[in-house]
Amino acid sequence: MDKLVEDVKKAREERTHSIIMVEGHLVLSYRPLYKLFNRMFFVTLPLDMAKTRRDTRTYDPPDGPGYFEDVVWPMYNEIYGEVRHNPELDVTFLDATEPDTCYNFLERVVKSYLK
DSSP states (O other), X not given: OHHHHHHHHHHHHHTOOSOOOOOOGGGGGOHHHHTTOSOEEEEEOOHHXXXXXXXXXXXXXXXXXXXXXXXXXXXXXXXHHHHHHOTTOOEEEEETTOHHHHHHHHHHHHHHHHO
């Protein structure tokens, strides 16, 4: 995560990007990283959707048997709980079961930063 923090700091300092998007639920659990963000979003999704998405991706090394159920999903829920109860975080929650709503909202946010 420290490398990601340095990369985000560098991109912000160089101002070569109008928008820097950092994706993944773990990024909101690491204070040195989330303190760099102007806006934060947490995409919520049900277990079956998360499992389907995970199964369609390729990981190197690949997930072992039970990795999603034993590690990924419990960690998602743990971080979701932390994010919801952390007064330091101003997070907008987006429901992945409503993709059009998520897309339209994010499109408005991106356009507001590009003005």
